[in-house]
Amino acid sequence: MTAQEMPEQAAPPRSRGPRDTRGKLIRAAEQLFAARGIDGVSLSEIKRAAGQRNAMALQYHFGDRAGLLRAILDKHLPAVDARREVLLQQYEDSGTADLRSLAAALVLPAAAKLADPDGGREFLQIVAELLNRPEPLVEVVVTKGSSIFAWRRLVEPLLAIESTTVLHTRFTTMRFCHAELAARAAARPRRDDRLFTSRLVDLVTALLATPVSEQTARLLHERGPKGQTRQQASAR
Known part of the structure; x- marks a missing residue:
């Protein structure tokens, strides 16, 4: 043969x-x-x-543990960033200052992970814990090419100056958003997350839009800028 x-x-x-x-x-x-x-x-x-x-x-x-956590973030964040970049580009193309659209750009890309069977729901719970630690174990925000940088830049002109320079409203909003998503992810899966997601966008919009009260402004003036963690500084 x-x-x-x-x-x-x-x-x-x-x-x-x-x-x-x-x-x-x-x-x-x-x-x-x-x-x-x-x-x-x-x-x-x-x-x-x-x-x-x-x-x-x-x-x-x-x-080590931090390296393992980075690998989990590297598995999921590219998809979140890609979705957010599309929404932010649509926002810029519209030429309209719309805080709810920017709130949606924060919420919707991460909320899509509720439907990801390959660890998406677990990822949301892990990110929420990382964002709410007193000191960062792994940088969630400061990642190369993160869409959060563009989101922060676009939100800034729509907020009171104290919200971005002292009160860290954007970071507080991120923590709240991910805490709510984590709670949803930890519960039993639902057939439809659209109502939950839409209401979360409403709440994030309201949190970003909350004005600085006269009392808060007075206390800020009396006390002056205070210290902050590295993660808060990077997410302002």
Whole structure:
């Protein structure tokens, strides 16, 4: 039998070991972090939940807990950023100053993760916890190319100057938005999230639009600027 006459044999499938291991570790971490909190799970538990016997598998792929969290963010944030960039471009193209449109640009891209079966709901719970920590474990806001930078820039002219320079209203709004999304994500899945999402956009709009009262302005004048965490400074 000549070489030309020999039947072709299917090439053996390429090993996807390292990539498969990495994906399993990320998925296990998403589930455990969402269920028990970022600090409530050991790296050994994540390794066991992912079915990995190699004691150094997690350290090899991610280095430490912060590296694992960055990998979870890297898995989900590109899709969120892409959706937000489209909405922000539509806002700029409209040429109209509309705070609710900007509120929607904050809420809707993240809310889409409620329907993502590959860890989307867990991601929302993890991000909410990261944003509400006293000190940042992983930078959620300051990521290269993040659409949040453009969102902050477009929102700023529509807010009172105290809201952006001292009161950190944009960061407070982000924390509120993600806390509400996390609560929704932790509950049983609903058939339709549109009413919840629309109302969340309403509330975010109201929070951004809240004026600085005379009493608050007076207290600010009396006390002067106070210190802030790095994450608050980056998200103002």
